[in-house]
Amino acid sequence: MIEFDFGTVLAQWPMLLRGLVLTVVLTAISAVLGALLGTACAWARLHGGPLLKRGVGAYVELVRNTPFIIQLFFIFFGLPSLGLRLSVEVACVLAMVLNLGAYACEIVRAGLQTTPKGQLEAAMSLALTPWQTFSRVVLPPALARIWPALVSQIIIVMLGSAVCGQISAEELSQAANLISSRTFRSFESYIIVTGIYLLLAMALRQLLYWVGPRFIFSRR
Amino acid sequence: MTFKAISTLAGLLAGAVLSLASPAHAADDSLSSVLAKKSIALGVASDFPPYGYMGPDFKLTGVDVATAQLIADKLGVKADFVPVSTPNRIPYLQTKKIDLIVSALGKNPEREKVIDFTIAYAPFFQAVFGPKALSIKSFDDLAGKSIAVTRGTIQDDVLQKVAPPTLKIQRFEDDSTTVAAFLSQQTQLLATGAAVAAAAIQKNPQMQAEYKLLLKDSPNFIGVRKGETALLNKVNEILRAAKADGTLEQYSQKWLGRGTGVLPD
Numbered sequence: 001m002i003e004f005d006f007g008t009v010l011a012q013w014p015m016l017l018r019g020l021v022l023t024v025v026l027t028a029i030s031a032v033l034g035a036l037l038g039t040a041c042a043w044a045r046l047h048g049g050p051l052l053k054r055g056v057g058a059y060v061e062l063v064r065n066t067p068f069i070i071q072l073f074f075i076f077f078g079l080p081s082l083g084l085r086l087s088v089e090v091a092c093v094l095a096m097v098l099n100l101g102a103y104a105c106e107i108v109r110a111g112l113q114t115t116p117k118g119q120l121e122a123a124m125s126l127a128l129t130p131w132q133t134f135s136r137v138v139l140p141p142a143l144a145r146i147w148p149a150l151v152s153q154i155i156i157v158m159l160g161s162a163v164c165g166q167i168s169a170e171e172l173s174q175a176a177n178l179i180s181s182r183t184f185r186s187f188e189s190y191i192i193v194t195g196i197y198l199l200l201a202m203a204l205r206q207l208l209y210w211v212g213p214r215f216i217f218s219r220r
Numbered sequence: 221m222t223f224k225a226i227s228t229l230a231g232l233l234a235g236a237v238l239s240l241a242s243p244a245h246a247a248d249d250s251l252s253s254v255l256a257k258k259s260i261a262l263g264v265a266s267d268f269p270p271y272g273y274m275g276p277d278f279k280l281t282g283v284d285v286a287t288a289q290l291i292a293d294k295l296g297v298k299a300d301f302v303p304v305s306t307p308n309r310i311p312y313l314q315t316k317k318i319d320l321i322v323s324a325l326g327k328n329p330e331r332e333k334v335i336d337f338t339i340a341y342a343p344f345f346q347a348v349f350g351p352k353a354l355s356i357k358s359f360d361d362l363a364g365k366s367i368a369v370t371r372g373t374i375q376d377d378v379l380q381k382v383a384p385p386t387l388k389i390q391r392f393e394d395d396s397t398t399v400a401a402f403l404s405q406q407t408q409l410l411a412t413g414a415a416v417a418a419a420a421i422q423k424n425p426q427m428q429a430e431y432k433l434l435l436k437d438s439p440n441f442i443g444v445r446k447g448e449t450a451l452l453n454k455v456n457e458i459l460r461a462a463k464a465d466g467t468l469e470q471y472s473q474k475w476l477g478r479g480t481g482v483l484p485d
Contacts, residue, residue: 080404168390181372184334186311
């Protein structure tokens with residue numbers, strides 16, 4: 001029978017807290033930049049020139065059809081051979097932004113493409129410029145439509161940040177790994193960290209569901 | 221269904237439960253369950269030359285694998301090799317996925333609290349390695365540098381204790397990523413076992429890397445689940461015999477290129 005000893009693991013709370021903070025920071029930066037990148041790419045795939053469309057298409061295909069950990073290893077272990085050496089944290093953010101950007105691109109594009117033709121015609125008849133049409137007429141309702149999908153993609157990226165421990169980023173899962181290898185209380189460590197991830201994911205979803213309608217695609 | 225059929229079924233079920241229960245009881249002692257199954261689960265490294273690694277023929281080989289095979293042969297059972305990583309090998313042993321850890325396992329007081337150790341069977345030492353251009357004469361010289369180390373290893377532990385706080389310790393999951401971090405110059409220094417470093421340095425002469433500081437001279441022991449005295453004694457007996465007849469010395473010469481030296485009993 002297994003005897004639980006959560007005390008030993010919880011005694012390492014400063015390490016868990018530091019891990020949690022890094023996970024939250026990595027997620028916050030990559031969610032914002034990744035969503036922006038995704039929106040820009042979605043615009044490019046629909047309205048860009050043929051070269052831009054091709055380029056963005058290649059990026060999306062490349063990222064969506066390769067494992068995240070390989071992308072991370074490529075950035076951290078591969079790029080130094082080309083003379084580009086990034087710190088652990090920058091490499092993690094870059095990998096997460098590129099990853100979210102590609103997925104968000106397809107999600108946002110789906111939202112943009114479902115814009116009713118009538119709305120575009122209405123915008124044109126009001127003599128709005130293409131930029132005004134995109135930013136005022138097309139984008140906000142598109143974002144409102146795809147918001148749940150985008151939020152769950154952001155949560156996936158947050159959970160995916162667990163992989164960043166592989167390149168020695170001391171985020172939450174790395175903290176759990178460290179505690180488990182120091183205390184040999186692996187079951188307890190992973191139970192605790194599972195709970196933290198669960199709460200974090202639910203909190204993040206609530207936050208984004210609250211922020212979205214108020215600040216990102218506010219309906220006036 | 222008749223009443224008779226039901227009672228027969230109940231009897232069968234009870235019999236099945238009993239027959240399930242008895243081998244579970246026998247399995248409390250690893251040695252007897254290993255002998256009964258005619259197979260022993262041996263946790264070995266598959267990426268840790270020259271201790272446990274895939275040979276050119278895709279078969280596991282190395283000092284550890286040979287020693288593990290020797291133990292299985294002497295017990296007269298089949299060797300079931302289970303590849304383990306440095307962080308997962310102790311949990312594997314604790315959760316009975318394996319019966320013995322034979323993967324360049326060093327002994328320390330923290331580990332002694334959770335598992336038992338046999339006598340030593342092979343030499344091993346951990347050290348800090350770095351480029352020739354970097355002058356590292358003592359642990360104080362590590363201040364402000366960055367170093368790659370595999371999480372949960374003895375070298376991680378020692379560095380944590382002796383290194384100045386400004387040393388940036390970057391922890392990776394296994395030796396190959398640790399070495400990759402050093403070779404791609406993501407870290408200035410490397411803390412690892414002599415054998416791993418030797419292979420990495422030899423294959424990457426452009427790094428101009430060399431031995432810097434000794435972290436720990438720690439021969440390898442075989443890990444046994446706590447309280448498995450019968451298995452522990454049996455393995456010790458096999459190892460002592462192999463030490464006496466020169467088998468261990470021969471393994472060490474073959475894979476490490478030097479003798480075992482004095483191994484603690």
